[in-house]
Each structure stands twice: as structure tokens, then as C-alpha cells.
Amino acid sequence: MDWVTALPPGGDKSYNECLFIVDRYSKTPIFLPCHNNDTAMDTALLIWNRVLSHTGLFKTIISDREQKLTSALWTNLHKLLGTKLSFSTAYHPQTDWLAEKMIQTLEDIIRRFCAYILEFQDFDGFTNDWCTLIAALELSYKTSIRASTGKLLQCWKKDGTLNFQLIL
Numbered sequence: 001m002d003w004v005t006a007l008p009p010g011g012d013k014s015y016n017e018c019l020f021i022v023d024r025y026s027k028t029p030i031f032l033p034c035h036n037n038d039t040a041m042d043t044a045l046l047i048w049n050r051v052l053s054h055t056g057l058f059k060t061i062i063s064d065r066e067q068k069l070t071s072a073l074w075t076n077l078h079k080l081l082g083t084k085l086s087f088s089t090a091y092h093p094q095t096d097w098l099a100e101k102m103i104q105t106l107e108d109i110i111r112r113f114c115a116y117i118l119e120f121q122d123f124d125g126f127t128n129d130w131c132t133l134i135a136a137l138e139l140s141y142k143t144s145i146r147a148s149t150g151k152l153l154q155c156w157k158k159d160g161t162l163n164f165q166l167i168l
Contacts, residue, residue: 001022002019002020004020010129010132011033011131017034017035019031019034019046020102024062028142030055030138033131039068044073062086064088070087110137114130
């Protein structure tokens, strides 16, 4: 879990960061628009409301020592849920290499598709607002072939549908 920061304001709530979570088993990412001034409670509620219903409870969360995640709220929440919160070591990207790679990929996707234009609409009415496009960008990432493996993510087909044979 990590944040892409310093994004241009996007969406009707002027989000300026994107929290992303990567399921280490399936390598499936989840992109969540958020604000740079969100509290630990805001972040916990975002994850509770938008992620856990799809993934179930986490066994472990690996993240950097983000202040939001080192608070008493997060410590107590993890005790209640029975999850383990592990922090990566500073200047040791191997600990959380998947998140660091995802940051680079997500920033590249946003730059390429949205060109960091605040709220541009072309003549067909399509927007380049990163927040408006985040669900489509996430699906595009999930259904693209990985350069490193030459394969799709584990549970997705090229047409964007889930491969239920792998899930069941």
C-alpha cells in the first residue's frame, strides 16, 4: 500500500493523491483517489468501504512508515482485525518493490492518458481528468499483458472479464 502524491486536483472533490493497494497474491491493484490531508480515520474508512468488500481481510499490509499508518488508530484496527502491519525499511526498496513498481506504472499511466491537464474536455466530450478516468485506467492495467512475464494478471482475460475458472 502506498500513495502517488502531487497529482493535479481531480474529480468533483478535487482529489490530489491516489492510494493504491496491490494484492500480493494476484498482483491485482486497486486505485483509490484521496486527499493529501486525509486523516488515519479517512484512510481506514476508504479501505473499509472500497476495498475489503472485494478482497476480504488482509493477512499482512506492507507499507512505508506513512504517518497515517503508524497512528494508534491503525495499530488498534490491526489488532481487532487480526492483520499484521509491516513497515518497509527506508532506502530498502526490495521490501516493498511491488508498491514502488506500481507507483512508477501508475504515474506513467496518468501522465500518458491524462497529460496532467486539470479538466480538459476534447470536442467529443471526453475528459482527461485523472480522477474521472481512474476506474478505466485500473481496468486497463489489469487487462494488459505484463512485459516481464508476457502474461495477463492471474484472474483476468484480454477482453476485461474475470476468468472464473481460475477463481473457482
